[in-house]
Amino acid sequence: MKLRWYINRLRSMEPAEILHRVGELRRKTVSRHWKNGWRHHPARKLLPVFTDLGERLANASPEQRQAIGNAAEDALSGKFAALGVTWPRRDARSLYPDDLWRFDPVTGGTWPGPETYTFDIDYRHRSGRGDIKYVWEIGRLQQLPVLAAHAVFGDDPRPIGAIEAAVESWHRANPPFRGVGWASGIEVALRAISLIVTHDLVSERMSVACRNRIGEILAASAYWLPRFPSRFSSANNHLVAELAGEYLLGLALGRETRHAADRLAAETLKQILPDGCGAEQSPTYAAFTAEFILLCMAAARCHGQSFGKAAEDRLSAFAEFIEWLPERAGFGDDDEGRVMTLGDEADYAASVASSIRGFPGQPGRVSESHDFRSLIFGRPAGEAGGHHGLRTFRDGGISVWRGDLAGRCAELTFDHGPLGYLSIAAHGHADALSLALRLDGKPVLVDPGTWLYGSGGVWRNWFRSTRAHNTLNIASEDQSTMSGAFNWSHKATAGLIEVVPEPDWSVTAEHDGYLRRFGVMHRRTVRRAGEAILVTDRLIGQVREAEIVFQVASGLTVEVAGTVANIMEDGRTLLAIRFPHGVIAVRSGGETPGEGGWVAPRFGVKVPARRIAWRGEVGEEGVETVLQPVGAIPAGP
Template identity: 30%
Template structure:
């Protein structure tokens, strides 16, 4: 999409107040080219004012895994999304995209169009190392081992970044969210390395290093304060920006502005925690990985704030608890969570290096301790290293004393968030879990991280995914793949005339949006029922209303899916079903079977000429899954295609057999 077309689409989704605000932002950026509004020279910090320690002793952590990770960083081997063990050197070239080799320009950051691959390369790969999660890795390794080479490496990494990324020039001075995440990691590294009394700050050279770091912290805070994400961009970015400003002003209350920054950020976090998350615990971006990110931000802000006498309100914490209940409801007996909406694999800070670490289980473990919830402990299964670092020996003692729930009784309906469960024998080896999406497309006018997945559902049996959501794969680059993975065709629902339910307007923008509506949900009894409708295809010349009814017989483990398409004219219709990579799928006539490790699924549908099985197909696109950002692999996608004339009902019967 051309830059002009993107700008026109973006303008369509703005109201008058946002247009005025963006004009002011543009004027501010132009003025900054003349030095107006920039920090001429950071004021001297008050070194007697420093935040309290918020990191535990972390007894029982996997020291070997941590040291291996730290040794890899010192050896110049980095993991950046799909590029594992990447030789970036130590320290790396911070302004060189490791994926494309593009050197980003060293001019005023706000004058750089970071969305243009020809200018910066793949911006995600360029930004990720500069979040400085690896700095924390080195600091953790020093704290765990006492080996000076890790602390020295942390100092070298920071000084190289200061040298190569001078305020306010380059791509690392463009996005306030990136600065905010960097501040969070700096706060952890600062404390882990010994705080203001760190040996790294001793002597004349150490004092210069400390002052240089504090000057950068001040510049980061000043930058974020001047460039908050507002209006249609006020999603997780705004929450993260408040997080960075809050953590920095609590950790380093060294300047006259610090108290104002802290008050502003704290107030913003309290407001956005309730505004961006529904009362029943669903993040409004309709993207489960972003729900995890916002939960982590909420948790870390409260944890750091509480250590400094600035914890958050009961309403804030209650909303975090509801968010955890939603994650627990989505997670099946095998620990799988549907990949609904966008995901970019971001961690706010990395404190765990176990090979089987799960961000969702980790958050549930945190919330088990925070809210004394045995249900969350059951789902989390164990106390991971991240929580050992956060809560220390006291947290481990409280974890051991907390009785795990003996049975699982998930919340079955999230009417404000738009998700509904059906299933049986939850939390056991005989579990069947069905999660139905009857939610809005996304948050605010651009719905940036939503997917066109209305009335789609996922299905797992015996803790094994069968019908799955294929994930995200791409963001700023590879437009065809970006569009496919968030399309209707990439979800377990009905596509009409080859169109998406909602209209794509850009990589993080939707124009006309489908509205989903619940008609019925009966999660109890022998036969459980869901029924809903979505109006995304009513925009067609001959409008089509899609209604879906799902009956689940919990005794026989049979689902009957009835798709009703109300229309007058003729339309091409496709039903897509995406099977997890562990499934072996074979089709025959009007049916197919999918054989998993612990279950078997038989699907029958008389529509069209029977299933077309796609695997790793590029024409048409289909048969792909992305478990991690910028990585994809083949799965089987089954498509039933046919033409309808007038209102039509299509029945699909799905029978499960558990091994």
């Protein structure tokens, strides 16, 4: 497994990256015995980074104070939940035992600790220890800013005690550079951000020992981050996180920040496309990237600095993209990464978009969330008008249509974009020409989600496969070829062919993922025809047996009558799908991937859901599928 991973990874590298990796390996070898231990990273007096944070907390609404108070009480009672899992509740008298930072709540096991050099720990391949994501999640220390804010709101001494206990425990259990906490730059950056915000809020109420511990952790982090940067094929959201960490650490430690700021501004223009779509082909990863950048902009404003109008405009474009998307719309990977958070969030991308509008005081779609993020960045100056009609985001390859069909409010997305970002397209899914549909705000035809990363195994492959998405596949093969959990050896290229404006709008696109193996291009047209949506699939080149899939949202049922599949809720039909003549199969669940449908509503959770699959011959003349919403029953008098 490891040998195959290294071979596939090398195949995706250009000569310059191979040279970089050789140098990186040398630095890792040297670092095994260089500047290890806290004595090499003495504490320095930390400078305030977010100088207006106290004022912002003073203006918190009652709802924001309550939300922070609730999250803080959870932390003080030993509760922690993330990624679909609740950790065993800890005794309030011992909230942060040393083994917490390497404990896996799913397997009940522990990862190597301070006795092991961080780069000796193999977290990429299945080792029986579980998914490293869970250990890293609690190690981000994102409960600490919440506890600090709660302490600012009142005279309760418990939050400061809990913060000091967490800092002391983490410091003791994770010396530089031992254990899993130092293995990834993004984790180092996120933890540093949590400590910087916490220190800015309550440093005067902390003990000298706690301040020194924070200073040592930040000094070690400032040394470690630029030593192992994410470059070349790895330069995605990880690089943005590392640069954000470097910039904020520079402000806290009184060091030069211009280099990190310039690079972060440049990455903003690379990783958020001109039309606002995220280059990684995932709205939530784009939101994660945008939140890092926005946090640095907020810090820059406090210090009379700026990232420039181009970066600010690019964030604004991202906010507009999210405002066009249906609520909680998702495609590509989503590991629920957040920069500032109170915990579970109903619509993370919308919350970040709301903060982007609130930062300069623009109107926008106001997020319902009363979270810590809105305190730092502000909320939109007013509610902006809703978006209706057809909008095509050509750079990112997403078309969105909002309108009325058969008396229902329909929201449709059509994906005709690239697989992902950079040579490995790490977080993309093989979902070219897939679509999703919501009716009256309810998901009906959905993207399947993510499930798990390193420990996902064959199910990780299923959730990013073509067969799991609402598009066409040939011989159960993927459009793009997987070569690892975050790598693709062959990538389909999708392209937009034509957009016809409203009222009888249509969008036509194609991809070449099956050209080399099957000698055909897949072309799909999605168009409005009266009160229905028509989906026409063509295989350009020759006639092939194919499968057209529609993954139904969990909780909905399907009844087939002839060539019509009726998608129902509580016995009432929401959507009728009329297929051409062929074989229609409906199944949910199954022991192995592909037996039936599954959706992952969040990371680490998968539930069975109906999957409708039509099978038949498709050629250049095309086959047509009709999506017909069934009118809502009028409310009674």
